[in-house]
Each structure stands twice: as structure tokens, then as C-alpha cells.
Amino acid sequence: MKHVVVIGGGVAGIETAAQLSKSGHWVTVVEKSNQLGGKLNDWHCLFPDFSLAKEQLDWLQSQKHQADLQVLLETKVTSVNRTNGRFAIETSGKDKLEADAVVVASGYELFDARRKEEYGYKIYERVITSADLEKRMNNGELLRTPEGAPNRVAFVHCVGSRDEKSGNHYCSKVCCITGVKQAIELKKLSPGTEIFCFYMDLRMYGKHFEELYRTAQEKYDIQFIRGRLSEAAEKIDKSVQIKAEDTLSGRPLKMNVDWLVLLVGMEAGTGTAQAASVCGSRCESSGFIATADEHRSTNLSSQEGIFVAGSCTGPMSVTDTILHARSAACEVNDYFQKLEKSWL
Amino acid sequence: MAVKNFGFAAIKPRTIDFEQFDGRLLSEILELEPSFKVCLSCGGCTATCSAGNLVSFNIRQLNLLLRRGETVGLENEIKKCMLCGKCMLVCPRGINIRNVIMLIKKSVAKSHSLKR
Numbered sequence: 001m002k003h004v005v006v007i008g009g010g011v012a013g014i015e016t017a018a019q020l021s022k023s024g025h026w027v028t029v030v031e032k033s034n035q036l037g038g039k040l041n042d043w044h045c046l047f048p049d050f051s052l053a054k055e056q057l058d059w060l061q062s063q064k065h066q067a068d069l070q071v072l073l074e075t076k077v078t079s080v081n082r083t084n085g086r087f088a089i090e091t092s093g094k095d096k097l098e099a100d101a102v103v104v105a106s107g108y109e110l111f112d113a114r115r116k117e118e119y120g121y122k123i124y125e126r127v128i129t130s131a132d133l134e135k136r137m138n139n140g141e142l143l144r145t146p147e148g149a150p151n152r153v154a155f156v157h158c159v160g161s162r163d164e165k166s167g168n169h170y171c172s173k174v175c176c177i178t179g180v181k182q183a184i185e186l187k188k189l190s191p192g193t194e195i196f197c198f199y200m201d202l203r204m205y206g207k208h209f210e211e212l213y214r215t216a217q218e219k220y221d222i223q224f225i226r227g228r229l230s231e232a233a234e235k236i237d238k239s240v241q242i243k244a245e246d247t248l249s250g251r252p253l254k255m256n257v258d259w260l261v262l263l264v265g266m267e268a269g270t271g272t273a274q275a276a277s278v279c280g281s282r283c284e285s286s287g288f289i290a291t292a293d294e295h296r297s298t299n300l301s302s303q304e305g306i307f308v309a310g311s312c313t314g315p316m317s318v319t320d321t322i323l324h325a326r327s328a329a330c331e332v333n334d335y336f337q338k339l340e341k342s343w344l
Numbered sequence: 345m346a347v348k349n350f351g352f353a354a355i356k357p358r359t360i361d362f363e364q365f366d367g368r369l370l371s372e373i374l375e376l377e378p379s380f381k382v383c384l385s386c387g388g389c390t391a392t393c394s395a396g397n398l399v400s401f402n403i404r405q406l407n408l409l410l411r412r413g414e415t416v417g418l419e420n421e422i423k424k425c426m427l428c429g430k431c432m433l434v435c436p437r438g439i440n441i442r443n444v445i446m447l448i449k450k451s452v453a454k455s456h457s458l459k460r
């Protein structure tokens with residue numbers, strides 16, 4: 001029986017592990033936090049279908065009740081050494097592992113919105129991130145003002161993505177549609193609230209995304225203004241004044257909003273940097289792990305026997321992460337078959 | 345010469361200020377022609393517009409300014425439209441642009457008859 005070590009227990013790690021154990025391998029998931037599930041633990045409901053993140057996560061986890069799957073929580077891999085075609089792996093816990101293949105599924109981290117100081121995150125009370133909004137939804141903490149429901153809420157796209165100043169040139173892919181989804185959720189909770197989304201480009205690349213954007217305009221009166229916020233300033237009543245150019249009319253624009261939501265992007269982060277470094281996998285200038293080929297080998301890292309799955313290779317949705325994880329399992333199986341043939 | 349002619353304060357700011365939003369005409373139109381909500385500002389209508397190809401007239405921009413509550417000058421500008429309906433043929437979102445224009449004209453006419 002072959003043994004595979006999966007680094008990271010988010011959507012990508014859980015799904016890769018489940019598929020590999022279904023094909024008869026022994027799998028160990030090494031997760032640094034105290035629970036499986038990664039970011040999905042914090043999300044409320046998911047685009048594009050508003051299914052509950054918890055339900056999707058429960059389903060993913062229900063597959064892992066297989067005899068040959070073990071999970072090491074609060075553990076990190078500290079070294080990976082190749083000897084005789086196998087990997088000797090040391091962890092931060094007492095476990096030492098021997099593996100035939102390694103899958104890195106260490107995911108992403110959220111852009112720290114404090115780095116865009118001009119938007120006032122953690123300075124002004126009523127400026128929050130999209131991730132904060134998900135957590136609030138889960139805790140039933142609505143956006144309020146002392147008078148009740150907010151009159152006006154604005155979303156800011158591309159916070160920490162596509163921005164030289166943040167050091168991130170790439171697009172985080174999921175935040176445009178997250179903004180649309182969250183705007184609709186807010187509108188359902190308080191139909192009287194006016195909602196504006198400030199964007200540079202709207203990237204509705206996935207199945208059902210464009211339709212959801214149209215529904216947001218048609219059914220929920222959500223308004224989209226093409227222009228990047230230059231600044232936000234708190235007023236005495238804690239509302240926030242924002243400035244942008246309405247680029248399509250060529251005029252500067254200002255408005256007061258009761259709440260400002262920053263659609264934060266994805267970064268490779270320290271988790272993926274650590275995992276890539278112990279595995280000796282090459283990273284791109286963006287920080288995400290480089291794959292061997294952009295078309296055919298999106299699950300192969302620069303090291304033989306070390307595979308990659310999910311958003312540690314670049315921003316991706318849950319839908320795409322599950323697909324990527326399944327294809328990682330296929331690649332690992334393929335690798336094992338080739339190894340066996342070469343021994344015959 | 346009076347000092348006020350020099351001051352910046354004498355210049356009306358160009359900023360679209362949502363605190364001064366005049367949404368009366370807009371809400372009337374959105375109610376009667378809800379397809380207007382889904383405009384993408386793609387500019388297809390302006391590109392094909394019969395009037396806009398002859399004189400300075402930008403139907404996309406006019407509609408956008410209406411959506412921002414900016415109705416000053418709308419009354420005269422909208423007169424340039426020939427009601428040919430070409431704009432509706434290209435609109436990717438299927439908006440009944442001519443009806444939006446008709447509603448603007450009607451509302452302008454109504455406010456005139458009230459004034460009289």
C-alpha cells in the first residue's frame with residue numbers, strides 16, 4: 001500500500017485525501033490549525049448558488065470516513081527528504097512519516113486590508129472586509145446604525161489585487177462575484193438599503209456569475225459604478241465619506257455610506273511559503289506555487305513526486321478547487337502506476 | 345471688478361454629490377421601464393446612434409447622468425434624439441432605450457404644463 005502525505009486540510013486537502021483513499025492508498029493529512037476545512041469554516045453561503053458553506057464542508061468531510069485516512073491537527077511538516085524514491089518527512093509533532101508522494105494543498109491567505117491605509121480598515125469603525133462580513137453573517141451580526149438598518153452600503157472591488165501599491169499584480173478571481181453575492185444577501189436582509197459596488201473591471205468568469213450580476217441589477221437594484229476609490233474618511237456620526245471618479249461619466253463623485261465593505265484578495269501567504277519551502281517547490285513571483293505546465297500539468301510542482309492542489313497555486317473558487325484536487329489525485333495515481341511499470 | 349468673480353467658490357463643483365441626489369425623475373422612469381436598471385454602460389447605443397453620428401449627443405452618458413440624479417440640461421439634450429430606435433437593436437441587455445427617452449420627454453412636457 002502506498003502512503004501519501006497531504007499538507008493542508010482545506011477543501012483541496014480534504015478532497016485530494018478522500019479521492020486517494022478511495023483509490024486504495026493510505027493518506028495522512030497534516031493540518032496546521034486545529035480543524036479541517038480551511039477558509040470554508042468562516043464563510044456563510046457560497047456563490048453562485050447560495051448553498052451553505054457548512055453543508056458543502058460536511059459533505060466533503062463525510063467522504064473521509066475511510067479506514068486508511070488519518071489527520072494530524074495542529075501539525076506542520078518541518079522537513080521533506082527524498083531517499084530511494086521515497087520521502088522521509090519530519091513534523092512539528094512527534095510523528096515521523098514515510099511517504100511515496102506528497103501533495104501540497106496549503107491554500108491562500110487573505111490580503112491584510114490595513115495595508116491599504118487610505119480605506120481606513122481597523123481605523124474607522126464601519127469599514128470591514130468581505131471576510132468579516134461572512135463571519136458576521138454566520139454570527140447573525142447584521143450591519144446596523146444607531147437608527148437601525150443602514151441607508152447605504154458600498155463595496156470596493158480589487159482591494160489588494162491588481163494593485164502595484166499592494167505588490168499584487170494578479171486578479172484574485174473570486175472577489176467580484178463574492179461582492180455580487182454579498183450585496184444580494186444584504187439586500188435580502190434589508191431591502192431599504194441602497195447598495196453600490198465600485199469596480200475597475202467586473203470579472204464574471206464562472207458558470208452562473210454573469211446571470212447573478214444581472215439579477216443583482218434587475219431584481220435587487222444594486223448599482224455598479226466604474227471607478228476606484230481614492231480615499232475614505234470617517235464622519236462625526238461614524239458614517240464614511242468616499243471619493244471616486246465615475247469614470248463612465250468622467251466626473252468626480254462623492255457619497256456618504258453607513259458601511260464600507262472591502263473585497264479583499266487572496267495571497268499565497270506564509271502557510272504556502274512554508275510548505276513550498278520544505279518541499280523545495282518553486283514559487284512564482286506572485287508567491288503562489290509554480291506548476292510544471294499551465295495546460296497539461298497544473299498539479300505537478302517543480303519536484304518529482306510532489307504534487308499541488310487548490311488555491312496554493314493561485315486564486316480559485318471552491319468549485320475549481322474541488323476539480324483541481326480530483327485531478328491531483330489522478331496525477332498521483334498515474335505517477336504510482338508509472339513507478340510500478342518501471343520496476344517490472 | 346467684484347472680488348467674487350475670481351474666487352473658486354464661485355465655480356460650481358463638478359463633483360457628483362450623492363447627498364444632493366435628485367432621484368424623482370429616475371424613480372419614475374425605473375418604475376415604468378424597469379429594463380433600464382441593467383444598463384452596463386457599454387456604449388453600443390452611442391456607437392450606432394443616428395443623432396450622435398451627426399451632432400454632439402451621447403445617449404449612454406445622458407442615461408448615466410440621469411442614473412446619478414444629474415438632470416440639468418437633460419431637457420434640451422434629449423431633443424436631439426430622432427427616436428429611430430437603432431440603439432435598441434444593439435443593446436446587449438435588451439433595454440427599451442427609446443421608451444426611456446419617451447418617458448424623459450413626457451416628464452419634461454408634464455413639468456412644463458404644470459408651470460404654465
Ligand SMILES: Cc1cc2nc3c(=O)[nH]c(=O)nc-3n(C[C@H](O)[C@H](O)[C@H](O)COP(=O)(O)OP(=O)(O)OC[C@H]3O[C@@H](n4cnc5c(N)ncnc54)[C@H](O)[C@@H]3O)c2cc1C
Nearest residue numbers: 008010011012032038039046047107108271310311317318
Ligand atoms: C471572502 C471570500 C469569500 C469566498 N466565497 C466563496 C464562495 O462563495 N464560493 C466559492 O466557490 N469560493 C469562495 N471563495 C474561495 C474559497 O475560499 C477557496 O476556493 C477555498 O478556500 C480554497 O481551498 P483551499 O483548500 O485551496 O485553501 P484554504 O481554504 O486556504 O485551506 C488551506 C488549509 O491549509 C492549511 N495550511 C496552510 N499552510 C499550511 C502548512 N504549511 N502546513 C499545514 N497546513 C497548512 C490551512 O490552515 C488551511 O486549513 C471565497 C474567498 C474569499 C476570500
Ligand code: SF4
Nearest residue numbers: 158161171172175176
Ligand atoms: S475578481 Fe474582481 S474584485 Fe477580485 S481582483 Fe479580480 S477584478 Fe478585482
Ligand code: SF4
Nearest residue numbers: 393425426428429431
Ligand atoms: S432612438 Fe435616439 S438615441 Fe436611439 S439611436 Fe435613434 S437617435 Fe439615437
Ligand code: SF4
Nearest residue numbers: 383384386387389435
Ligand atoms: S447599449 Fe444598452 S447596455 Fe449598452 S450603454 Fe446603451 S443602454 Fe446601456
